[in-house]
Amino acid sequence: MSTGPQKxxxxxxxxxWQSRWGGDPMEVNTIVWHSTEGTGLPDYAGGSAAPNFTALPDFDAQRLTWYQHFDFDISSRALVNKPGGVETNTLNVCQVEIVGTCDPAAHGKWTARHLYTPELPDWALRDLAAFAKWAHDEHGVPLTGDVVFKAYPASYGANGVRMGAAKWNAFRGHCGHQHVPENDHGDPGLLPMAAILARAAETAPAAP
Ligand SMILES: [Zn+2]
Structure with missing residues (x-):
């Protein structure tokens, strides 16, 4: 289990956070994207709700700074998992939190520089695509995802795009917190997933 480069x-x-919280070995085939709804690197309640990765914008350098909290193929903790039903955090998913907001109300209010997921600058798209390409090339995560990303707040709760158990269990590729069953969060809103994946595919080697 847990094949391929882990960092x-x-x-x-x-x-x-892996030394404190452990986690289950997996073979990741899915990336779940989140937005932190803040402007700084979160503590995630001492790591108890941490994802595998956090992408923090560096506006001066125009790049994302990546923080890794768990190995790629070790389960992390940013999803709700209810007793019974499906597995969430441990179902071969690697989770990434983008530091920023999907909420138009927060976007309109915040005075600090921040990422707003529906309107990401080109350098953020570039660096998110680079991560997706790495997950594809090194771990075989498909550069696809059969889900529709909705804008927040319509993406919250029973949003019409959240997966049922069968679809979730069979899912491979890229989705958002808003698509995961047993969860009600609506992040990462209208993340331009198709554009990110298309950019990743442009630079990915052709299938043999
Ligand atoms: Zn989330």
Whole structure:
């Protein structure tokens, strides 16, 4: 289990939570995207609700700074998992939190520089695509995802795009917190997933 490189090149392990929280070995075939709804690197309640990765914008350098909290193929903790039903955090998913907001109300109010997921700058798309390409090339995560991303707040709760158990259990590729069963969060809103995946595919090697 847990084949392939486990550390994303260049990611900081300054907030490494795996030694405290363990996690289950998996063979990841799905990326679940989140937005933190804040502007700084979160503590995730001492790591108890941490994802595998956090992508923090560096506006001056126009790049994303990556933090890694768990190995790629070790389960992380940013999803709700209710007793019974389906597995969530441990169902071969790697989770990424983008530091920023999907909420138009927060976007309109915040005075600090921040990422707004429906309107990401090109350099953020570039760096998110680079991560998707790495997950594809090194771990075989498909550069696809048969889901529709909805804008927040319509993406909250029973949003019409959240997967049922059968679809979730069979899912491979890229989706958002708003698509995961047993969860009600609506992040990452209208993330331009198709554009990110298309960009990743442009630079991915052709299938043999
Ligand atoms: Zn989330």
């Amino acid at each position: 994303y090149p260049g990611a900081s392990t300054a907030q490494w």
